[in-house]
Amino acid sequence: MASAELQGKYQKLAQEYSKLRAQNQVLKKGVVDEQANSAALKEQLKMKEQSLRKLQQEMDSLTFRNLQLAKRVELLQDELALSEPRGKKNKKSGESSSQLSQEQKSVFDEDLQKKIEENERLHIQFFEADEQHKHVEAELRSRLATLETEAAQHQAVVDGLTRKYMETIEKLQNDKAKLEVKSQTLEKEAKECRLRTEECQLQLKNLHEDLSGRLEESLSIINEKVPFNDTKYSQYNALNVPLHNRRHQLKMRDIAGQALAFVQDLVTALLNFHTYTEQRIQIFPVDSAIDTISPLNQKFSQYLHENASYVRPLEEGMLHLFESITEDTVTVLETTVKLKTFSEHLTSYICFLRKILPYQLKSLEEECESSLCTSALRARNLELSQDMKKMTAVFEKLQTYIALLALPRACRCHQIKMRSYWIKESPKSNEWDPYKEREISRQRHKEFGDRDTRGKAI
Structure with a gap:
């Protein structure tokens, strides 16, 4: 049985292991995919940084060129300023040079205006490219952080599953x-068995x-040597002095000790049960400390308070029966007179x-009708009601058997015959009714008493 349970447990653990192994493969694949995505994003970020550096270099070159153009414009403006006074003095001679x-x-x-427009356009392109690069870089960094967090979580899950x-x-193993x-x-053990x-x-x-040979020898001796066998008839055997068997006495005392x-x-258990029922x-x-309980429960509590006077004599009776069985006496049903006291x-x-029993059933019904x-x-109260009925029936059946054992031999044989007669005459019911049998027994005892009285009178 234990081997089958361990085998089932082993199969269950193997199934769980295969299931977790499949989940581990899926998680590993997910981690690898996330790592590949992270590497691709890092590569994109690197390319964007390279393009940003290239644009910055172009911007620096354009700024330098713009400065050169600005210096050239200033130089041309200075030359123009110097040429204007000279042109006024030589208007006549220098009209051609003025033109x-x-x-x-x-x-x-015109060239300066084109350069300024080109410079402005380059500034706008550089600003837009810079803003776009910053936006893309922020998105990539955020996505990279998210992927790194997910990768760490997946790695933790993988480590936990591996562990x-x-x-x-x-x-x-x-x-x-x-x-x-x-x-x-x-x-x-099987080999040894x-x-x-x-x-x-x-x-x-x-x-x-050996026993077959002894049996044949004993039968031949009995047939040849024993003229009269008084153990064959119970009436004659009752007159024989019973043999004292020490092993039998020890066994009877051990059984009586177990029964005690x-x-x-x-x-x-009965004392605890009745006491706890009374307290409940x-x-x-x-609560009787706050309000008055019902008259039914008051009467029931009064009866339960007397349970010790009925329960404790059971232990005392069995103790006296145990003490009456010693190694020096012959223990049979006729000599165990203390069994009658226990039966009473x-x-x-x-x-x-x-x-x-009626009070307890009514008390449970009253409790079930309460709002609390x-x-x-x-449901538990209903089960308790059924169990109390069964317990009372079992105790009645046990009392009937013990009462039969405590009766004298003749009366006990009569009771057993009456029970057999009852079962024979009631084929439809396999159960023996002790109450009807008790009434029949009383009538039979009365008849026996009348016969004994008439016999003594004669």
Whole structure:
């Protein structure tokens, strides 16, 4: 049985291990994918940084070129400022040169305007590229941080699963080693059992042959040597002096000791049960310290308060019966007179149970009707009602058997015959009714008493 349970446990752990192994493969694949995505994002970030450095270099070159153009414009403006006074003095002689300088100035202005527009356009492109690069860089850094966090979480899960797998594998290996050791032990025990069985069969065969020979010899001796066998008839055998068997006495005393221990445990349990029942009806559903309990529960509590006077004599009666069985006496049903005292105490307790049973059933019904009673408690109360009925019936059946054993031999034989007659005459019911049998027994005892009275009178 234990090997089957361990085998089932081993199979269950193996299934769980395969399931966790499949989950581990999926998680590993997810971690590898996330690592690949992280590497790709890092590569993109590196390329973006390279493009940013390239744009910064272009911006620096454009700034330098713009400064050169600005210096050139200033130089041209200075030259223009110097050429204007000179042109005023030599208007007549230098009209042609003035026209030439004006054309050059317009060309320079147009070239300067183009350079300024180009510079402005480059500044706008650089600013847009810089903003776009910063935005992309922030997104990539945020995504990289998220992926690193997820990768760390996945790695933690993988580490936990790996640790769990290792523990499961170690546990399975230990279980396997234990099962192997147990299997070897069981095989060894089975081998020893087979050897012992063969030895027992051989001994049984030898004993059978020996006893068969002794039986034949004893039968021949009895047939030849014994003229009259008084043990053949119970009437004659009752006149013989019973043999004193020390082993039988020790066995009877041991059985009586076991019965005494059982009765002591039973008495303790019954005292606790009746006492706790009395305490319970005093506090639930109505606390007697705050309000008055119902008259039914008051009467029931009064009866339960007397339980010790009915329960404790059971232990005392069994103790007296145990003390009456010694090694020096011959113990048979006719000599155990203390059994009748125990039977009387048990009958008294049965009467007590019959008296409190209706009160307990009514008390449980009253408790179930209370508003404080939950559905679970109501179900338990119904079970307790059924159990109390069964317990009373079992005690009545036990009392009937003990009363039969405590009767004298003739009356006991008569009771057994009456029970057999009752079962024979009631084929439809396999159960024996002790109440009807008791009434019949009383009538039969009365008839026997009348016969004895008439016999004495004669």
